[in-house]
Amino acid sequence: MSFIAMNRFMVCSGSEAEFETVWKSRESRLKELDGFREFRLLKGPEGEGYTxxxxxxxxxxxxxxxxxxxxxxxxxxxxxxxxxxxxxxLMGPPQFEGFETVLHEG
Structure with missing residues (x-):
């Protein structure tokens, strides 16, 4: 059974490029940890004044x-x-969500 850790960020409109650059240029050390499988940064829909x-x-x-x-x-x-x-x-702090996998297909 896997665990998915997610943080949601409401990035103010006009700050998207800077936000993505910070993530792309960071030094990730996740691969050094036991149990790490995959990282993704996802871009979602636009809201009123944020992405x-x-x-x-x-x-x-x-x-x-x-x-x-x-x-x-x-x-x-x-x-x-x-x-x-x-x-x-950001429009407020990141919101953490953690999920345990109960079904996986693929």
Whole structure:
């Protein structure tokens, strides 16, 4: 059974390019962690004054995800999060959602 960790970001209109650049240029250390399978940054629909994005990380298990949140790699990846947000604007903080897979086809 896998675990999917998602963060939703409401990126203010006009800040999309900066938001994507920050994600594309970051040093990801996810591959160093046990249980990491896949990362995707998803661009969703536009709303009133924002574009919806979601980071989507697939882990082998919830415990693998929780180990990531307590790891040196996690601290390193998030140490400049506050300064990075100055490059783009968000409508509120990211919203975390975690899901355990109950059915997978493919």
């Amino acid at each position: 919806l994005y979601s980071s989507h990380v697939i882990w082998d298990s919830r415990s693998d995800f929780e180990a990531w949140t307590k790891s040196e790699q996690f601290r390193e990846a998030h140490k400049n999060a506050g300064s990075q947000t100055k490059k783009y604007e």
